[in-house]
Amino acid sequence: MLSVALRRIASAIPVLLLVSLITFGMMRxxxxxxxxAIAGLSATPQQVAQIRADLGLDEPFLMQLGRWYGxxxxxxxxxxxxxxxxVVAVTMERLPVTLALSAYALVLTLVIGLLAGIIAxxxxxxxxxxxxxxxxxxxxxxxxxxxxxxxxxxxxxxLGWLPTGGYIPLTEDPWGWxxxxxxxxxxxxxxxxxxxxxxxxxxxxxxxxxxxxxTARAKGLPARQVVFKHALANALIPITTVVGIIIxxxxxxxxxxxxxxxxxxxxGLLTQAVLNxxxxxxQGGLLLVTAFLVLVNIGIDMLYAFLDPxxxxx
Amino acid sequence: MSETGALPLEAIRSEAEPEPKRVHPAWMTLRRLFRHxxxxxxxxxxxxxxxxxxxxxxxTDINPNRLSMRNKFMPPGGDFILGTDNFGxxxxxxxxxxxxxxxxxxxxxxxLNAVFGTLxxxxxxxxxxxxxxxxxxxxxxxxxxxxxxxxxxxxxxxxSTANVIIAxxxxxxxxxxxxxxxxxxxxxxxxxxxxAIAAGAGHWRILRHHILPNAMAPMIVQLSFLFAYAVxxxxxxxxxxxxxxxxxxxxxNIMAEGRDFMRDAPWIIAIPxxxxxxxxxGLNMLGDGLRDVLDPRLRIQQ
Numbered sequence: 001m002l003s004v005a006l007r008r009i010a011s012a013i014p015v016l017l018l019v020s021l022i023t024f025g026m027m028r029x030x031x032x033x034x035x036x037a038i039a040g041l042s043a044t045p046q047q048v049a050q051i052r053a054d055l056g057l058d059e060p061f062l063m064q065l066g067r068w069y070g071x072x073x074x075x076x077x078x079x080x081x082x083x084x085x086x087v088v089a090v091t092m093e094r095l096p097v098t099l100a101l102s103a104y105a106l107v108l109t110l111v112i113g114l115l116a117g118i119i120a121x122x123x124x125x126x127x128x129x130x131x132x133x134x135x136x137x138x139x140x141x142x143x144x145x146x147x148x149x150x151x152x153x154x155x156x157x158x159l160g161w162l163p164t165g166g167y168i169p170l171t172e173d174p175w176g177w178x179x180x181x182x183x184x185x186x187x188x189x190x191x192x193x194x195x196x197x198x199x200x201x202x203x204x205x206x207x208x209x210x211x212x213x214x215t216a217r218a219k220g221l222p223a224r225q226v227v228f229k230h231a232l233a234n235a236l237i238p239i240t241t242v243v244g245i246i247i248x249x250x251x252x253x254x255x256x257x258x259x260x261x262x263x264x265x266x267x268g269l270l271t272q273a274v275l276n277x278x279x280x281x282x283q284g285g286l287l288l289v290t291a292f293l294v295l296v297n298i299g300i301d302m303l304y305a306f307l308d309p310x311x312x313x314x
Numbered sequence: 315m316s317e318t319g320a321l322p323l324e325a326i327r328s329e330a331e332p333e334p335k336r337v338h339p340a341w342m343t344l345r346r347l348f349r350h351x352x353x354x355x356x357x358x359x360x361x362x363x364x365x366x367x368x369x370x371x372x373x374t375d376i377n378p379n380r381l382s383m384r385n386k387f388m389p390p391g392g393d394f395i396l397g398t399d400n401f402g403x404x405x406x407x408x409x410x411x412x413x414x415x416x417x418x419x420x421x422x423x424x425x426l427n428a429v430f431g432t433l434x435x436x437x438x439x440x441x442x443x444x445x446x447x448x449x450x451x452x453x454x455x456x457x458x459x460x461x462x463x464x465x466x467x468x469x470x471x472x473x474s475t476a477n478v479i480i481a482x483x484x485x486x487x488x489x490x491x492x493x494x495x496x497x498x499x500x501x502x503x504x505x506x507x508x509x510a511i512a513a514g515a516g517h518w519r520i521l522r523h524h525i526l527p528n529a530m531a532p533m534i535v536q537l538s539f540l541f542a543y544a545v546x547x548x549x550x551x552x553x554x555x556x557x558x559x560x561x562x563x564x565x566x567n568i569m570a571e572g573r574d575f576m577r578d579a580p581w582i583i584a585i586p587x588x589x590x591x592x593x594x595x596g597l598n599m600l601g602d603g604l605r606d607v608l609d610p611r612l613r614i615q616q
Binding site for chain 2: 014015018019021022023026027029030031137138140141142143145146149150152153157248249251252253255256259270271274275277279282283286289290293294
């Protein structure tokens with residue numbers, strides 16, 4: 001188990017180094033002078049020069065690179081122009097909001113996706129199966145911001161049941177949080193639920209075809225026990241690896257959902273940063289979110305190794 | 315007994331009588347595709363959108379950007395078949411021209427992936443020395459959440475159609491390369507490839523004639539799903555204000571502009587939204603059908 005962890009962490013280091021190199025390089029994608037782009041058209045040359053000095057863009061390239069990695073080791077990813085604070089501090093302020101929303105959406109995804117997938121597999125080629133798979137197909141095809149807008153029009157504007165947007169922190173008022181987060185979480189979860197339902201169904205069908213399931217049935221075990229104890233337990237193992245992909249999709253989706261429902265999370269923060277040319281914020285935020293995802297995936301791989309002994313001895 | 319014993323022989327002979335038709339394998343695949351309900355449904359749905367995109371100048375008689383304040387907020391049905399927006403612009407025209415842009419972006423992203431995904435994937439899978447380096451870069455690019463990376467790249471490059479295509483290329487080429495690489499690794503070890511190497515065939519010839527044709531099926535499946543992701547991501551980016559610059563109509567920016575009027579004119583959002591959904595649904599069905607027919611092994615993974 002320890003060796004799995006060490007190996008996995010070791011393989012993540014070059015990925016993280018490259019990820020930070022790519023985010024460092026992104027600022028160099030800006031055509032022309034980034035400082036001029038940030039300052040805007042009406043800026044005086046002095047202002048532009050000031051911004052250039054603030055961002056360290058007047059230094060030689062290798063110095064800049066050294067400063068980027070040096071800062072990274074000290075937990076310093078530069079300052080947000082818009083917020084006037086350190087990128088890491090701003091991100092950490094907003095992260096809990098996005099994590100709470102993503103966790104809510106993840107729960108919805110797992111409940112809907114697993115249930116739909118298992119039921120479809122057990123009732124293969126029936127109307128129930130087809131209905132569940134049609135639902136999954138629509139789920140993966142409906143753009144989350146469109147679903148969000150439709151829900152706002154129906155439940156907030158027409159029926160007035162839920163607020164159109166805004167956010168109440170979980171720690172202040174749990175019920176208020178639940179009310180304001182429900183529509184965003186549903187619009188965020190449906191895509192992943194559709195994906196998960198499809199994967200769960202095919203994994204379950206694969207497991208149900210195995211010899212040991214036939215043996216379990218042949219020796220007269222009740223159907224319920226065969227399905228839940230023998231089939232599902234084994235089908236869930238490969239599905240854990242999918243959870244990493246789902247979390248990545250949730251964090252991606254949160255950008256749009258938070259912008260749509262005006263939720264003050266990472267997504268809203270990054271959208272604002274992008275629209276206001278706050279490049280250091282975009283750069284640092286992207287790096288932090290990606291590093292977080294890499295860590296989540298290490299955790300999931302370890303869970304997988306824990307659940308499936310075969311992985312441990314490879 | 316003797317009569318019944320003679321029957322099978324007769325049957326065999328009469329069945330063998332007509333010369334067996336030689337059918338080209340491509341025809342067999344096509345026939346199986348057209349018997350696949352999901353594929354045909356997807357083809358029809360996407361076909362409608364592709365037709366709209368191709369025929370845009372001929373099926374819309376009104377410029378998508380022509381303002382007509384007298385006709386603003388017309389609901390669907392009257393003089394304007396799909397209604398008008400806050401500037402009195404015809405939504406039918408705007409959605410059709412938006413389809414054109416979506417299809418152009420989808421085709422471009424798919425083309426970029428077909429070329430660079432194949433090149434990088436084949437190089438990594440075939441030349442083991444390149445594998446480590448290329449796949450590390452690939453892993454790093456795939457570690458970013460897809461839409462976030464696309465947003466970051468378009469934010470840096472500036473909003474425009476070309477930059478959206480570049481950003482989506484950077485996001486998705488590593489994923490395609492990975493798929494090509496894994497087929498190439500398997501094929502490279504096959505005996506017929508080893509035989510070709512023993513016979514003295516060069517690397518180029520082996521890749522071109524022996525490996526890549528057999529690695530195509532999973533890539534074609536991937537590209538059809540990729541078309542769907544590209545259309546969806548483009549709509550998301552332009553909804554956030556990072557796509558083609560208004561007034562150029564895209565489904566995403568029509569919906570973003572419609573947000574301010576969703577109480578009284580919800581159709582401004584609903585019409586491009588439904589069109590977008592039909593497109594993605596059609597492409598996903600197409601992809602499922604292609605996967606079932608071309609690459610049945612993948613059915614388990616998706």
